[in-house]
Amino acid sequence: MATRCCWFESGATLGTARTGTLHTPHGAVPTPAFMPVGTRGTVKGLDPDELVTAGTSIVLANTYHLWERPGHERIRDLGGLHTFMGWDGPLLTDSGGYQVFSLQHRMKLTEDGVRFRSPTDGEERHLTPELAVAIQEAFGVDVAMALDECIETPATEDRTRGAMTRTTRWLQRCLDARTRPDRTALFGIVQGGLYPDLRAEHADTLAAMDLDGLAIGGLSVGEGHEAMMAMVDVVVPRLPGDKVRYLMGVGHPVDIVEAVVRGVDLFDCVLPTRMGRHGQAYTWSGRLNLKNGRFLDDPRPLDPDTPTSPANRFSRAYLAHLLRSDEWLGRRLVTLHNLHLYQQLLAEARACIEAGDGDGLERLRVRAARASSAPSAVVAPGRAGE
């Protein structure tokens, strides 16, 4: 095995939960960690300093969007994605597959790859495992994700197995296509839908491959919290302990803390940013729809239990005024607040695990469930990019 540019260093354990450090060419990520989603090379509305201040150590960007605009070769010629977006910490990109498969009737799948007509410029494009790796290496990111076949949920077992085995073949092609393993790590993605046997089989398959990290894909697509955790329970114990474990596209605070308890190290989700942009604030007392008129006279800060939140210097009344007036400062402040709450959740989880504080972790599970409680479900989760 060649020297890895990214590797996982184990830390403390508490039951099945663990801390650790993901070492990358652009720095160390204390895990468990949450990656905000910077779809087009920007976490919408926020600057890199604000991400750091919120406690962010690694950012996810979307290959599909950046491939289409401004293009991976342009980003490479401008010095790579880190330079381009002004983020010199660890960067991970997805493979672009999730977005292409979401085009459905506009895409055509073959063993070679996925052919589709771009909604952006109308041109026909062809995404292959090799190209997915080449694009991400052109970005120069620390972690590239392998191209996988994404299918609808629920799907039949036959169809799920078919996608799973193709994902394995494509993963091998991704491994073979790498030209810069010294700079960009490659993670594989465990598929298998909601079938425990398939999930177990695929986890075993990927555990035996020469990967830098392992992700669990195809979840957080409407299957619900219990079904999601059932798959996490099947997969995580079969993954090698010396590699980082990444649950893709998850989720609400309660989903994250429950997966942390089960030994997951890495997360990404559009929820805190997308919700924030739409005026939905996570607070430790539950979610608030700040556009609701009842907040127009509420002089209280948004959430004193998220003490680092920059939104707390303003009243809920001001935030409601901004959001109802379609003022971008409102979207920005609530986005930033949600990100602070998420990163506080992860920091508290790490602290509990490091301290061996099982009671603290139990309390955090209860608090995360409360923080996730909805006044009304207005925005669907997902990681299709924002």
Next chain:
Amino acid sequence: MATRCCWFESGATLGTARTGTLHTPHGAVPTPAFMPVGTRGTVKGLDPDELVTAGTSIVLANTYHLWERPGHERIRDLGGLHTFMGWDGPLLTDSGGYQVFSLQHRMKLTEDGVRFRSPTDGEERHLTPELAVAIQEAFGVDVAMALDECIETPATEDRTRGAMTRTTRWLQRCLDARTRPDRTALFGIVQGGLYPDLRAEHADTLAAMDLDGLAIGGLSVGEGHEAMMAMVDVVVPRLPGDKVRYLMGVGHPVDIVEAVVRGVDLFDCVLPTRMGRHGQAYTWSGRLNLKNGRFLDDPRPLDPDTPTSPANRFSRAYLAHLLRSDEWLGRRLVTLHNLHLYQQLLAEARACIEAGDGDGLERLRVRAARASSAPSAVVAPGRAGE
């Protein structure tokens, strides 16, 4: 004369240019000073700390917009406009008249005030000099502007005189209506259109009244730089030297520096923020339309000659990508950049005057003219609120 809550302290002079300090209940404003426009209680997209970092010491907010939404009584009950918008420095509001008069066929003028149907909620409203003062006192701002009659430019001399004399009568009513002169100062507005004799007459009239400061209104409405400066040349020498002089709604960097040379102390304009929001950057080498495709491959920082600009950590290529992708970070960074350049212009002007550096001030005039040069005029100036 009662003790004033706001007063002007003279500083250095250089020819007709001068520095000074406008003292207010919320702190001191080194003049000449530029006020960014926070129409709805927010300088679009920016937080108060960013305004301070850019060198801002005083902010303007729009009475009309905040009166309509969320309402001046609500803002009063929430602790006043400073608390509401999280800005504890000096605050000035306009009277709301400029916006109401811009409604034209939807407003009806009488000696009592202006009656109009609100475009926001369809309700009939009636703005009088007394109400304009009451609203601004409810905000608790440091400086209130008197309600004036705004007319089109050009207008006949008769019509201009009529508006001017009504403005004087309304100004006296504003003075009589004040209930909190200990907290909120009142500035009057010199009108008179483009008629030097009327401007002179009105300046003399207002100079004799018990005002805390004097503004020049009705300019920057399409009359052009030369006509604007001609009116400034008429008015400024007739204003009392111990009161602050405010040129409303002005302007491009060149307009500002030329008015500073003529002895103006205070400015506001939507240009740096509105331009920035539309991807138009002021640089010391001229204005740039960053949405232009030629910037997509430009690795250079936006403007090294504005060294404090937070936009300089990114390439023009990234800014162009953000703006073309309709990403709010792009609008935010260019807005912030423009504000840094404007405040740098004012800081350099103050430094030249303080140092008695006439050559430096001459160079600044040349540089400001260059900074104002347009690739194409895409956004009209004005102060109707953003």
